[in-house]
Amino acid sequence: MSFGSAYLTLPEFQYLKPKTLQEALQLLDEHKDEAKILAGGIGLLAFMKERLVDPRWVVDIKAIDELHTLRDEGAKGLTIGATSTMNDLLAYEPLREKYKALRDCISLLSDPVLRNRSTLLGDVCEALPYVDGPTPLLLFDAEIEAASVKGRRRIPMSEFIKGVAETALEPNEIAVATHLKSPPEHSKSLFMKHTSSSEFSVVNLAALCANPTKPESRTVRFAYGAIAPTPARVHELEELFKRKTPVSQLIDEAVDVIRKSTEPMTDVLARAEYRSHMLEVMTIKALRRLLGS
Amino acid sequence: MKMTHSISIKINGVDRKLEIKDNELLLDVIRDRAGVKSVKAGCWRGECGLCTVLLDGKPVKSCFVLAIEADGREVTTAEGLAPEGQLSPIQKHFVEKGALQCGFCTPSFVLTAHYLLSVNPNPTESEIRDYLSGHICRCGTYKQMIEAILECAKEQNQAKQAATQKTRR
Numbered sequence: 520m521s522f523g524s525a526y527l528t529l530p531e532f533q534y535l536k537p538k539t540l541q542e543a544l545q546l547l548d549e550h551k552d553e554a555k556i557l558a559g560g561i562g563l564l565a566f567m568k569e570r571l572v573d574p575r576w577v578v579d580i581k582a583i584d585e586l587h588t589l590r591d592e593g594a595k596g597l598t599i600g601a602t603s604t605m606n607d608l609l610a611y612e613p614l615r616e617k618y619k620a621l622r623d624c625i626s627l628l629s630d631p632v633l634r635n636r637s638t639l640l641g642d643v644c645e646a647l648p649y650v651d652g653p654t655p656l657l658l659f660d661a662e663i664e665a666a667s668v669k670g671r672r673r674i675p676m677s678e679f680i681k682g683v684a685e686t687a688l689e690p691n692e693i694a695v696a697t698h699l700k701s702p703p704e705h706s707k708s709l710f711m712k713h714t715s716s717s718e719f720s721v722v723n724l725a726a727l728c729a730n731p732t733k734p735e736s737r738t739v740r741f742a743y744g745a746i747a748p749t750p751a752r753v754h755e756l757e758e759l760f761k762r763k764t765p766v767s768q769l770i771d772e773a774v775d776v777i778r779k780s781t782e783p784m785t786d787v788l789a790r791a792e793y794r795s796h797m798l799e800v801m802t803i804k805a806l807r808r809l810l811g812s
Numbered sequence: 813m814k815m816t817h818s819i820s821i822k823i824n825g826v827d828r829k830l831e832i833k834d835n836e837l838l839l840d841v842i843r844d845r846a847g848v849k850s851v852k853a854g855c856w857r858g859e860c861g862l863c864t865v866l867l868d869g870k871p872v873k874s875c876f877v878l879a880i881e882a883d884g885r886e887v888t889t890a891e892g893l894a895p896e897g898q899l900s901p902i903q904k905h906f907v908e909k910g911a912l913q914c915g916f917c918t919p920s921f922v923l924t925a926h927y928l929l930s931v932n933p934n935p936t937e938s939e940i941r942d943y944l945s946g947h948i949c950r951c952g953t954y955k956q957m958i959e960a961i962l963e964c965a966k967e968q969n970q971a972k973q974a975a976t977q978k979t980r981r
Contacts, residue, residue: 527856527875529835534817534880557878561858564876568856577834579881630946632871632924633858 527568536579540666543580543693548668550576551690557581558602559637561629562645586695597659597699601641605634618699620708620725621655627712628652640694646680649719649788653680654744655710657752658725659699665692673698680749703729703738711805712745713797720745721789722797728809734763739809741773741802746783746794753780760810770806774799819883823848824892832879839863839874842887850890850919854948861947864920865889871924873946890919893926902926902964909960913951921947925961933972934965 535554537543547554555563555574558581566572580586581602588600591613599608605625608614614622628651629637642652643663653676662673665688674687676697681687688694702708706729713722727740739760744750756776759769783794820829823846830845839856842848842865854860856875863874866888893900899907902925912918921944928935928943935943940961941954949957 526853529837529878531833531835534834534878560876560878564878565857577878579878581881629858630861631943632861632864632873632946633876635870635872636876 529564529567530570530573532567532574532577534577534579536582538582540583540585540693540695543578543583544666544668544691546576546578547693548691554578556644556693559604559641561633561637562641580693588696594701596701599639599697599699601693601695602638605629605637605639606631608639609634617702618655618659618708620658620710620727621699623710624651624655624712624723624725627710640697643676643679643697644686644688644694646682646684646686648683648748648784648786649721649745651710651712651720651723651744653750654723654742655708655725656697656699657742657744657750658708658727658740659702661697661699663687663694664696664698665689666695667692671695677752683748702727705729706738707809708740709805709808711801713801715788717788719788722746722794722801723750724798724801724805726805726809728760731766731810734761737761739806741805743777743781743798746781746798748784753777755780766810770803770810773806774802777802817880817883819880821846821879821882821884822886824888830879834878834880836879837875838865838867838877838879838882838887841879842874842889848889848891852916852920854917858946859948860917861924862917862920864923864947866923866927869927869930871927888923890922893922900926901968902929902961905960905964905967906957909956909963911953911956911960913953917947917949917951921949921957925957925964929961929965929968933969935961937962 535546537546553574554576557563557577557579586601587603588598589603589607589611590598605628608625639652642650656676661676663679664671664673679687706727708727710725712720714720723745724743729738730736737760739757741756742752756773759772783791785791816831816833818831820827828846832841839853842851851865852862854862858873858876864871865874868885902922906922924944937958940958
């Protein structure tokens with residue numbers, strides 16, 4: 520990445536603005552890797568300015584009405600379209616309590632002006648370790664809906680990010696929406712992150728809890744991101760909280776589980792030891808807050 | 813391959829026809845082609861907020877918008893907030909509080925503050941701080957800017973109240 524030039528320009532490309540999804544999918548099928556999807560553009564234009572991405576075609580999907588959806592279907596879950604902006608999501612009432620971890624995550628992303636353009640699907644498709652969006656999506660068992668000229672398929676969030684900047688999308692597929700499953704009744708959720716001085720996450724986590732005081736019906740969910748190339752749920756930790764042991768002891772054990780089941784990385788933002796320590800501290804804080812001990 | 817397009821953008825109420833290339837940023841077109849110089853280029857990375865414009869009324873960082881995306885839409889800059897020779901309420905309060913030093917970032921803060929008061933007429937200090945978090949002022953006149961915005965909100969609310977009381981009578 521070069522920071523030498525003060526004046527940042529974009530490489531040459533041809534701009535396309537299809538009005539229907541069918542048209543967009545045909546364009547993508549024709550141009551495949553040579554085309555890039557533009558929604559909010561925060562990621563794409565930044566990479567293009569640094570010449571890390573140099574597409575021949577830029578396909579703007581904002582004129583496609585059906586991608587601008589935000590639909591809460593109660594127990595059947597929540598659908599977020601590809602071009603819904605972060606500020607659309609923050610203003611959307613159902614996110615306020617029921618999907619609070621996602622809302623908290625978005626409210627901490629970039630800044631209010633950029634959030635008029637940036638999109639959740641854009642964040643997820645960037646698939647870089649420091650993006651935050653995937654972590655709360657894992658918590659709500661989200662699926663990414665991908666469309667191509669051949670049809671549609673749903674990819675679980677847990678299988679969507681394959682590695683650094685690598686997703687399960689085929690070159691001719693567009694991520695058109697994400698579908699979140701409705702969380703258990705009366706559950707509470709939260710999102711926390713710790714960032715480097717450059718404001719990139721070095722650790723993030725999302726956790727959810729229903730019935731904290733009744734072990735027989737208690738549900739705990741836990742996901743982390745930014746510490747390794749891919750985010751993940753920690754199912755072993757979730758199992759732990761089905762036991763009748765006092766909560767404070769379970770939280771101690773949860774930290775052991777975290778230590779054993781994660782492999783934090785060292786990169787330009789932070790060392791593995793630092794990530795590992797911060798994740799443990801934040802895990803204790805998050806679980807105490809949700810389980811009230 | 814066709815590399816240029818004719819677009820039309822309404823800038824501060826005036827329709828402008830511009831011949832642009834697909835890869836031009838709205839920031840560069842507004843400054844260099846349309847000659848609207850209150851929109852500043854600081855970082856080109858969406859970090860400093862100096863290139864903020866209102867696109868169809870909402871603040872966006874124009875270094876992260878393609879000029880072609882603004883085709884057929886409306887752009888407002890600090891020049892467009894009040895008629896020539898006059899100040900908008902928020903501009904007036906920035907002047908009264910001395911909420912600037914070098915003035916380079918001022919147009920962008922004024923635009924975002926203007927939008928904030930249009931959607932949240934009674935913001936708290938922390939809401940103002942949060943809303944302006946995508947803008948950088950290197951002179952550090954944040955304190956005076958926040959005072960100016962609070963004062964502007966207060967004055968506008970009082971004026972609104974007075975107007976309602978008048979209609980009630």
